[in-house]
Amino acid sequence: MSAVADQTVSRNAAEGDADGRVLVRVRNLRKHFPITSGIVIQRQVGAVKAVDDISFDIFEGETLGLVGESGCGKSTTGRTVLQLYEPTSGSVQLRVDGELQELTEMKGEDLRRMRRRMQMIFQDPYASLNPRMSVGRIVSEPLRIHKTMERNEQEGYVEHLLERVGLNPYFVNRYPHEFSGGQRQRIGIARALALEPGFIVADEPISALDVSIQAQVVNLLEDLQEELNLTYLFIAHDLSMVRHICDRVAVMYLGKIVELAPANELYENPLHPYTQALLSAVPVPDPMREKRAQRIILTGDVPSPSNPPEGCNFNTRCPVRFGLCYDAPDPGLIEATPGHYVACHRVG
């Protein structure tokens, strides 16, 4: 695990397109949702800049964490990467048979064929399973849609999938309401695995689960990654879990990536003032450490993404802001140390 992280340190996320290990390449991705006004004739009066010009690579076999507070655009990023939302601009490439292919230009059947290779695990295990479908039908639905398997083979395969995610195959004829939250999340994982994807976006897969169940699901995700050589984009707000599961971590604030680094590096040496505040705010289950903890308390709330501040968009809450943060255009990601990217005028 740490060997992978070390290797990625020397890679440049912004360049190096000859790199054979990049599985997903995102460049200058934007997703703006229009704000319209008027009842009959709708005019666009503004835009929610949910994702605003972000670039990153995801390497084969790694887990890239995407963290940030609610409304920072992390879920929108995940969905736009998967083309569940049509991006406003920018590029998303996925490696297929050794070639990076542009997803944003694909439509219809071509795009649908790509979806086999990239799947999603959702946050809410209650809302993401159709209550009127049996577990067997839920897990086999991707097989029916993509017609990858004959009907008579499906049954055995579904049982195999259920076993693999730690559920009794005997459950295939049961319905979602008969399962607990953790078991439902396992069903969602089995469904995501049905088409043998290489890339999975996990959007807050454990945040709806109880503490004692979270570790079970995280261990399962890690085992599956090892067995099936999966690549994860792991979206979460639980920073302690992200450190545990991720090789590299990207921190988002108001639609932008403010820092991207290997997990250990980010947690031990955060460079962006937002990352520093975010990490210092996380409570640690240790009363002695908590007594000594020096918290950076940010003032105020996150500004609205429909009207982000001019200049650096963290300048309304930043404890170390200065003139440049208001006057200069927003700082881009620069490589502060090899593999450690940060977007702040204070750095470099």
Added chain:
Amino acid sequence: MAVLMEVNNLVTRFYTQEGTVYAVNDISYELQEGETLGVVGESGSGKSVHSLSIMGLIPSPPGKVENGEVIFRGRDLLQLPPDQMRLVRGAEIAMIFQDPMTSLNPVLTIGSQITEALKLHMGMNNNQANERAAELLSLVGIPDAASRLNNYPHQFSGGMRQRVMIAMGLSCNPKLLIADEPTTALDVTIQAQIIDLVKRLREEFDMAIIWISHDLGVVAGIADRIIVMYAGTIVESGMVEEVFADTRHPYTLGLLQSLPRMDRRSQRLISIEGSPPDMRNPIDGCPFVDRCPVRIDRCSTETPVLEGVPEGHQDHMMACWVDVRELDIVAASEGAKQT
């Protein structure tokens, strides 16, 4: 320090169409004046129902406080007639909830919601109440407080709404504040603001706090003493340092081990297998027995009682037949998985 509240043998059940839910099963503890008590547990552990029982807010039917007493400053709250209980609620004991959006009335201004309690409990007139409300709002860190009294809840962000709730809770200088997952719906940076605020205010108001949470990290930071609940029972309690550093109950130990830590890189997480018991079945034996890696025969037949831990601090109690100090619980958890 004097005892502020004593909970004795509290039992709360819900009689639903799908059967009886045994939500709180015979819990007892004491709360000192000015003390912050953390109550931790997972969903369904009875931590919220226990606090609603204290406040006399269990919806009845289907709920019923079956047994027990809550002695608060010399009176048993469970025996108080409704009109007298109303004088306690909001005045001597205040409560704040998890979701600040649903606990504020969307069609009333913030000002009218804060002043309601001031007029009712403190006998203030409109002007006095408005003045005090503005004071309270600035106390909880809302800028430009006087003009914001005329705003409605939707004009505040989540963190700000929780500040408003805290201001309402403090309005009558309560002796006890019950906070039920007050930061769970908030982002971590906002959570840090709120915890910081509560720590400051508890000094100023000299009140006791019952802080209910599923987050062991939050409780570690704010509580003096903690109670760990599982399946409607207290499985471990004690001074917060004792319980975290010298954990004795296998469930508490399992919870702590299954948490990844921000301050160090962990290897594989050690999870607690299985899921919490169905609360519709009365407890027979230890409620944790099915998931416990160190269970012995006795655990499935005899319910362990909460008593002082062997060779521990006098306040440190647990309900377990096994002394985990003699066992390698990590190896046991791994072994339990294999079989």
